[in-house]
Amino acid sequence: MAKKTYLKRTNMDSNHSGINTAGTGIEEAKQALRSVQQAKSAGLNQAMPTRWFRAAIALTIGSMVTVSAWGKTELVVISLAVLTGVLAAQKRKQGAVLRSCPNGVKEISALFVLAVFSTALIVGANLLNQTRGYEWAPIAGGALMAIAVLQYYKTGKAIL
Amino acid sequence: MSTPSLNPIIHAPNRLQICALLAPLQTAEFQVLRDALQVSDSVLSKQIKKLEEAGYVKLRKQKVNGRQHTWVLLTGKGRKAFNAHVAALEHLVALASGMPATPSS
Structure with a gap:
């Protein structure tokens, strides 16, 4: 299960109407990459035949x-x-x-x-x-x- | 050389995870995404609608035994945008650590 802790550290709402991507912090980027990897694994696990x-x-x-x-x-x-x-x-x-x-x-x-x-x-x-x-x-x-x-x-x- | 930029549509945590979940898959059912993301139906619908409006995902509805099933798939455009977004994140991290960015598979 992908963690969403990096969501809390940012001032972004879930809709991201006014997101400032230029101001994305390194920690946030690292968290996002980690969550991408976790979500990818979760997707693969779900689709892998039992x-x-x-x-x-x-x-x-x-x-x-x-x-x-x-x-x-x-x-x-x-x-x-x-x-x-x-x-x-x-x-x-x-x-x-x-x-x-x-x-x-x-x-x-x-x-x-x-x-x-x-x-x-x-x-x-x-x-x-x-x-x-x-x-x-x-x-x-x-x-x-x-x-x-x-x-x-x-x-x-x-x-x- | 152009610097990769973050995609504001994909950057939202839930939408990033939807794209990441769908990236290795051909398609996934709405319920699977909802359970994996641990969000409500309405939240997921809202996020998927944003991605659909951008042309990043497509929905397919299917009736099985009288029950409606919704399948979500990442489009070619969505896959490209997601890969570019991940590359931009990697670039950011690599810049911070002073190393050249290497694209992940």
């Missing part, structure tokens, strides 16, 4: 990798529909949605790594299944993808 939603999202994305590696692309549509439903339920329940477009190099690179990782898993598991007859490979690929998604939500980083 444990159950994280698990549901990870399982759905994992199942997408599994069915893709099995070559049953028609089932991907079902997984996608379930994922959409889970995300809609999360939005309604938590009342906040994270920005969909990645912000910053770290986020973009983490999503890029996740995309490459999932493609590699699908192709690798598919090859193992088709050429060597390892039927467990798509399931293992899906499980790895689910772990990668959970890791992403936990740390903001891809599996690497």
Whole structure:
């Protein structure tokens, strides 16, 4: 929760009709920056999926990798529909949605790594299944993808 | 080099916090903002109206199970203004400590 102590130290009302920004003190600026950071964290915490939603999202994305590696692309549509439903339920329940477009190099690179990782898993598991007859490979690929998604939500980083 | 200036619309504590809360988000529900800021509905409405008049936020109303839900989102203009305001605050602090301002992410 962002503190509003700096509000008391200034002579500004909440409407700021006649604010003198040129006279903003250093302490006030520091307080404002602190409150910005706290409010940003509060917003992020609010929008971050809860444990159950994280698990549901990870399982759905994992199942997408599994069915893709099995070559049953028609089932991907079902997984996608379930994922959409889970995300809609999360939005309604938590009342906040994270920005969909990645912000910053770290986020973009983490999503890029996740995309490459999932493609590699699908192709690798598919090859193992088709050429060597390892039927467990798509399931293992899906499980790895689910772990990668959970890791992403936990740390903001891809599996690497 | 131009000195970044503070934005009088965003500088109000409640409005600054609304913008900061919305900055990492695509959208947030009115109730979430109210609870996070610990203000009344009317106070929050007033602050949001000011931001909306400046074109910094947009409201979207949605009916779910017969109940009206209001979602608030920061516009591109609002995001730019908020980032510029934060940069101006950082500049102020950096000037005071005698160090060059480094923009935060």
